[in-house]
Amino acid sequence: MERSSSQLENMRPSGIKPPSRLPAMASTVAARTLAEASQSSLNARNGTSDGSIMGPPSGIPSKHKPSGLPEPPTKRKTLIERAAEPLHPPRSHLPAVNRLQPSSGHARTKSQPTSGPRKASNISLASAVAKSGARPASQQNAIAAQKREQVPSGLEDDLDVDSSGVMGKRKAWDTNGRLHDMEAMYIELRTQFASAAETKNTMEETLSAYKMQIEDLKQANRELSSENKNLSSDLDRAKNDLHATAIDMRQAKRDHERDLLDMECKTERSISDIQRQHEKDVSRLEREREKAGDAHEREIERLKKDWQQQRDVEVDTMRKRQIEEMSQMQSNHDSTLATLQLELDTSRRSDEGRAAESATQAEALRHTISSLQSQLEIANSTMVSLRSQNSAAESRNAALEQDKAALISKTHFLEGNQEAQSLEFTTMSDQLRHAVEAKEATLETLRREEMLRRKLNATILELKGNIRVFVRTRPLLDGEADPSRVEYPDSDALEGGRELVVHAPTSFSVTGKERNEKHNYAFDRVFGPGLDNLAVFEDCRDLIQSVIDGYNVSILSYGQTGSGKTFGMSGVNGVIPSSINILLSEIRRLKTKGWEYAVEASFVEVYNETLNDLLGDAKTWDEGDGDTNTNGKNKRKEKHEIHHDAMNGKTTVTNLTSTQLWPPQEKIVSQETSTDSAGNEDDDSAVAASAYMQRTIDNLLDTAARNRRVAATKANERSSRSHSIFMLNLKGRCTATNESSEGVLNLVDLAGSERLKQSGAEGSRKLETAAINKSLSSLGDVIAALGSKGGVNDAHVPYRNSKLTYLLQNSLGGKAANGKSSRTLMLLHLSPLAAHWQESRSSLLFGAKVHGTHIGTAKKR
Ligand SMILES: Nc1ncnc2c1ncn2[C@@H]1O[C@H](COP(=O)(O)OP(=O)(O)OP(=O)(O)O)[C@@H](O)[C@H]1O
Numbered sequence: 075m076e077r078s079s080s081q082l083e084n085m086r087p088s089g090i091k092p093p094s095r096l097p098a099m100a101s102t103v104a105a106r107t108l109a110e111a112s113q114s115s116l117n118a119r120n121g122t123s124d125g126s127i128m129g130p131p132s133g134i135p136s137k138h139k140p141s142g143l144p145e146p147p148t149k150r151k152t153l154i155e156r157a158a159e160p161l162h163p164p165r166s167h168l169p170a171v172n173r174l175q176p177s178s179g180h181a182r183t184k185s186q187p188t189s190g191p192r193k194a195s196n197i198s199l200a201s202a203v204a205k206s207g208a209r210p211a212s213q214q215n216a217i218a219a220q221k222r223e224q225v226p227s228g229l230e231d232d233l234d235v236d237s238s239g240v241m242g243k244r245k246a247w248d249t250n251g252r253l254h255d256m257e258a259m260y261i262e263l264r265t266q267f268a269s270a271a272e273t274k275n276t277m278e279e280t281l282s283a284y285k286m287q288i289e290d291l292k293q294a295n296r297e298l299s300s301e302n303k304n305l306s307s308d309l310d311r312a313k314n315d316l317h318a319t320a321i322d323m324r325q326a327k328r329d330h331e332r333d334l335l336d337m338e339c340k341t342e343r344s345i346s347d348i349q350r351q352h353e354k355d356v357s358r359l360e361r362e363r364e365k366a367g368d369a370h371e372r373e374i375e376r377l378k379k380d381w382q383q384q385r386d387v388e389v390d391t392m393r394k395r396q397i398e399e400m401s402q403m404q405s406n407h408d409s410t411l412a413t414l415q416l417e418l419d420t421s422r423r424s425d426e427g428r429a430a431e432s433a434t435q436a437e438a439l440r441h442t443i444s445s446l447q448s449q450l451e452i453a454n455s456t457m458v459s460l461r462s463q464n465s466a467a468e469s470r471n472a473a474l475e476q477d478k479a480a481l482i483s484k485t486h487f488l489e490g491n492q493e494a495q496s497l498e499f500t501t502m503s504d505q506l507r508h509a510v511e512a513k514e515a516t517l518e519t520l521r522r523e524e525m526l527r528r529k530l531n532a533t534i535l536e537l538k539g540n541i542r543v544f545v546r547t548r549p550l551l552d553g554e555a556d557p558s559r560v561e562y563p564d565s566d567a568l569e570g571g572r573e574l575v576v577h578a579p580t581s582f583s584v585t586g587k588e589r590n591e592k593h594n595y596a597f598d599r600v601f602g603p604g605l606d607n608l609a610v611f612e613d614c615r616d617l618i619q620s621v622i623d624g625y626n627v628s629i630l631s632y633g634q635t636g637s638g639k640t641f642g643m644s645g646v647n648g649v650i651p652s653s654i655n656i657l658l659s660e661i662r663r664l665k666t667k668g669w670e671y672a673v674e675a676s677f678v679e680v681y682n683e684t685l686n687d688l689l690g691d692a693k694t695w696d697e698g699d700g701d702t703n704t705n706g707k708n709k710r711k712e713k714h715e716i717h718h719d720a721m722n723g724k725t726t727v728t729n730l731t732s733t734q735l736w737p738p739q740e741k742i743v744s745q746e747t748s749t750d751s752a753g754n755e756d757d758d759s760a761v762a763a764s765a766y767m768q769r770t771i772d773n774l775l776d777t778a779a780r781n782r783r784v785a786a787t788k789a790n791e792r793s794s795r796s797h798s799i800f801m802l803n804l805k806g807r808c809t810a811t812n813e814s815s816e817g818v819l820n821l822v823d824l825a826g827s828e829r830l831k832q833s834g835a836e837g838s839r840k841l842e843t844a845a846i847n848k849s850l851s852s853l854g855d856v857i858a859a860l861g862s863k864g865g866v867n868d869a870h871v872p873y874r875n876s877k878l879t880y881l882l883q884n885s886l887g888g889k890a891a892n893g894k895s896s897r898t899l900m901l902l903h904l905s906p907l908a909a910h911w912q913e914s915r916s917s918l919l920f921g922a923k924v925h926g927t928h929i930g931t932a933k934k935r
């Protein structure tokens with residue numbers, strides 16, 4: 075008969091299994107406990123053991139798993155239930171074991187990631203469970219035997235008991251058998267109950283172990299909390315320490331940075347000193363080498379000439395001597411031959427006369443024949459001796475011939491020597507050619523060195539900054555007294571002083587308290603009253619050099635009237651004459667390296683915002699501003715307009731006289747300079763060229779001064795009320811390297827910087843002062859704008875606010891439209907007098923404003 079699953083469900087709450095299965099179940103429950111616990115835990119770890127997740131242990135009927143066991147008939151079930159009811163253990167007992175198994179497995183799964191003590195508790199639980207559930211096989215067999223013993227005797231035949239002790243089915247009519255079965259089941263159940271009770275005890279033990287463990291854990295937790303607190307306080311302390319250390323570190327870092335800056339400054343200074351020294355040494359060595367090379371070449375030439383002359387003289391002398399000797403020998407030989415011939419003829423004639431006399435006298439003198447014959451024999455012997463003499467003369471003649479041949483061969487030998495000499499001459503020519511090639515190679519090296527020097531100079535100037543400020547105090551002049559107190563704290567520094575401390579005159583407050591102010595300043599260089607123009611110019615050299623290298627440079631002399639601006643600019647060894655000297659010597663030096671330069675000069679004045687050509691005609695200057703002259707005619711002065719070429723960054727002023735300073739004009743070259751075969755000027759011509767240049771400059775400066783005198787009755791007065799700009803335009807080209815450069819040097823003597831209020835000027839003087847102040851403040855504004863914008867093209871720089879700044883637009887440290895940039899040096903002049911303290915202070919403030927301005931890197935076009 076088929077049973078539905080609902081029927082099976084209804085049977086489950088009784089907890090009684092089909093009889094045939096009970097013994098097996100009873101025997102395996104205890105043994106299964108540990109195995110299932112391990113299986114369960116394995117499932118918990120692996121997720122599944124038989125394909126299901128966390129399924130109940132095998133042997134325990136699942137809600138969703140239909141039991142495969144045969145179901146008892148309904149009436150039997152009622153009997154069983156009835157028989158079992160009073161004995162049935164509380165439902166919770168069996169499941170308690172079953173519940174423990176998954177829960178122990180679950181607990182273990184959960185405890186896996188935890189720390190030591192927890193793990194230990196799991197282990198103790200597992201061992202507890204093992205104690206209760208896991209019995210060895212021998213123990214299990216004993217239980218089975220016990221079960222068999224518990225079956226009443228006599229029933230064994232009726233029972234279908236297999237070897238393992240599992241009972242089989244009984245026939246339906248075998249009520250006794252069934253009763254036996256029931257009893258057996260009862261016994262089995264009791265065994266189960268006992269086992270469950272044992273398990274319960276074990277569980278209680280486990281529980282108490284858990285509780286103890288929990289207590290331990292709580293204690294550990296408390297200890298950990300206190301430890302945590304200690305650690306927190308340690309952490310706070312460590313944080314405080316860290317904070318203090320960080321502050322110390324920051325302080326140390328600041329100190330370190332300051333030290334580093336100091337070191338950098340010192341290094342920079344020493345680099346510049348070394349560089350300067352190096353340049354000096356290089357130029358000195360170059361000069362010496364050039365001189366030594368020239369002297370050496372001249373010496374070689376001289377020696378060659380001397381040697382050739384000496385050789386020619388010697389050859390001539392030898393030739394003459396040989397010719398003389400030969401002619402002497404020839405004449406001796408000829409005279410000897412003539413003498414011998416004469417003797418022979420004489421002898422022959424006398425013999426013939428005597429023979430004829432003997433023959434005519436033979437008939438008459440037959441008695442003297444024998445004597446005559448003997449005389450004839452004597453004559454014959456004389457003839458023989460004469461013949462022997464003749465042969466001796468002939469042999470002598472042959473010897474002379476040999477001498478002649480020897481002399482000829484000697485002449486030939488001498489001629490051969492001449493070939494050797496010409497060979498030597500060829501060798502010398504080769505050597506000369508090699509020397510010329512070596513000279514060319516040296517020239518090439520020098521050119522490369524020159525390029526390197528230019529780069530180094532540019533780097534040094536970039537490091538020094540494109541706007542520099544030097545401050546100079548002039549000495550007290552005769553009759554001057556009451557100097558202001560100025561200190562130069564670092565004037566002994568190797569690279570020169572940079573600091574200045576100015577003490578204000580002592581003043582008194584309203585309460586009568588004495589006030590002594592002092593102000594500290596630092597500039598690129600500070601020159602005390604003991605330093606002369608040469609010392610000041612020494613620090614300007616590199617800027618002048620950079621004009622030759624193709625940069626635009628402005629040197630501006632700033633200060634109140636009488637502070638020494640003109641003295642520093644145009645005086646003896648002032649910036650203008652010293653610059654020209656440097657330029658000339660550099661141009662000459664560079665000529666040996668293949669560079670040719672052209673220098674033009676012009677001189678312009680900015681007076682009341684009007685341009686005047688200081689090399690032009692001054693008579694028209696003051697009349698030309700729209701006024702009528704004495705004749706009643708409106709005589710307009712030459713109009714000068716400023717133009718800036720955006721393409722090449724050049725500035726031009728229309729109708730401005732310009733004088734060519736270099737190369738010297740043709741007439742002067744032919745008169746005063748000469749060049750050697752290599753195209754180099756000799757020393758005399760260099761001196762002459764220098765003198766020419768000096769004369770030209772003197773003329774130029776005289777013309778400018780004269781024009782100023784013409785323009786104003788008081789020359790000095792005018793000069794202090796106008797800005798004068800001496801402009802030098804240098805164009806250079808090196809054909810060997812196809813390089814070119816173009817630089818402009820503006821040497822500006824600014825008008826006195828008196829304050830309007832202080833000067834108490836009235837009328838036209840007031841207008842002049844206002845114009846001067848406007849242009850000077852425009853100058854400050856332009857430099858400040860360049861500094862704040864970094865000198866970039868698109869920044870608005872108010873160049874147009876004054877004629878001065880507009881004229882100097884391309885030379886004030888900014889960048890021209892073509893990217894060419896420039897360098898500026900402000901020479902700040904101070905009066906040493908205490909009475910001029912306020913003016914000196916304004917000048918220093920102006921200089922400090924300019925000095926604080928950094929303008930971007932200068933760029934050569
Ligand atoms: N370093 C110096 N050593 C000696 N004398 C000096 C020095 N500086 C200036 N002087 C003298 O001081 C006087 C005034 O100098 P200078 O004319 O150069 O001043 P300035 O500032 O150009 O005046 P101005 O603005 O009126 O042209 C002159 O007599 C000059 O010789």
